[in-house]
Amino acid sequence: MTDESARSTSRVVVVDDHTTFAELLSDALDRQEDLENAGTASGVREGIELCRAKQPDVVVMDYHLPDGNGLDAAREILADRPATRIIMLTGNAAADILAQAAGSGICGFLPKDGSLTTLLDTLRHARSGSMVIHPSLLALVGKPQAPEAPDAPALTTRERQVLTLMAQGHDVRANAKHLGITENTCRGYVKSILAKLDAHTQLEAVAVAGRLGLLATSNHD
Incomplete structure (x- = not known):
C-alpha cells in the first residue's frame, strides 16, 4: 500500500527567486496527496544542482531568474535527466521566448499570475513529449x-x-x-x-x- 502510494506521488522542485511565491507554492504542494514538495531554489545554478540531487519528477521554473533564464536551466536539467517534466512560469511572456520554448523540451508554459488550481492540475498531468500552454500566452505566438x-x-x-x-x-x-x-x-x-x-x-x-x-x-x- 505504501509503495503504491509512493509510486503515484510526483516529486516537485520549485525554482523561483520570489520567496513568497515559492513558499506559497511549496505549502500548497504539501497539502496535495499526489504531489510532494522536493525543495526550492532561487536561481539557475542552484536549481540545476537541486534537481541533480533530488531527481524530481516535475520542476516549476520561473523564466526570469537572477543568474540567467529558466530555458537555459531547463536545457541543462533535461540533458541530465530527459524524463524530467518542466513547467515554465513567466510574468511577461514574449513571442520569441515562447518560440524558443517550443523546441526546448519543457512540458508547459503558464502565466505566473494564473490560478493555483491550473498550475497544480498542469503539474499532475504534465507528460514528457507533450506541451501545455495557457491560451493567454499561446495567443502571442x-x-x-x-x-x-x-x-x-x-x-x-x-x-x-x-x-x-x-x-x-x-x-x-x-x-x-x-x-x-x-x-x-x-x-x-x-x-x-x-x-x-x-x-x-x-x-x-x-x-x-x-x-x-x-x-x-x-x-x-
Whole structure:
C-alpha cells in the first residue's frame, strides 16, 4: 500500500527567486496527496544542482531568474535527466521566448499570475513529449499574419480547423468534442499538421503557422 502510494506521488522542485511565491507554492504542494514538495531554489545554478540531487519528477521554473533564464536551466536539467517534466512560469511572456520554448523540451508554459488550481492540475498531468500552454500566452505566438506565404504547405479544411483550435490553446479532447470527431481522429490530424509544418510540438506548429500566415485564413474555410 505504501509503495503504491509512493509510486503515484510526483516529486516537485520549485525554482523561483520570489520567496513568497515559492513558499506559497511549496505549502500548497504539501497539502496535495499526489504531489510532494522536493525543495526550492532561487536561481539557475542552484536549481540545476537541486534537481541533480533530488531527481524530481516535475520542476516549476520561473523564466526570469537572477543568474540567467529558466530555458537555459531547463536545457541543462533535461540533458541530465530527459524524463524530467518542466513547467515554465513567466510574468511577461514574449513571442520569441515562447518560440524558443517550443523546441526546448519543457512540458508547459503558464502565466505566473494564473490560478493555483491550473498550475497544480498542469503539474499532475504534465507528460514528457507533450506541451501545455495557457491560451493567454499561446495567443502571442499564434497571432494571425497575412497574406499567406506562397511556400506555405497545403492543409485540408479539417486540418485548418484543428490548427485554429490549437492556436486558441485547446487540448485534443476539447478540439475533438468541438469538431464532433473522436480523440484518435483528432490526434491523427494533429500528427499530420506537425508533419506538414515540420514541427515537433503543437506550440512549434502554431508558431510556424503564424509565420506562414496560415492562421489568418483558418477561420474562413
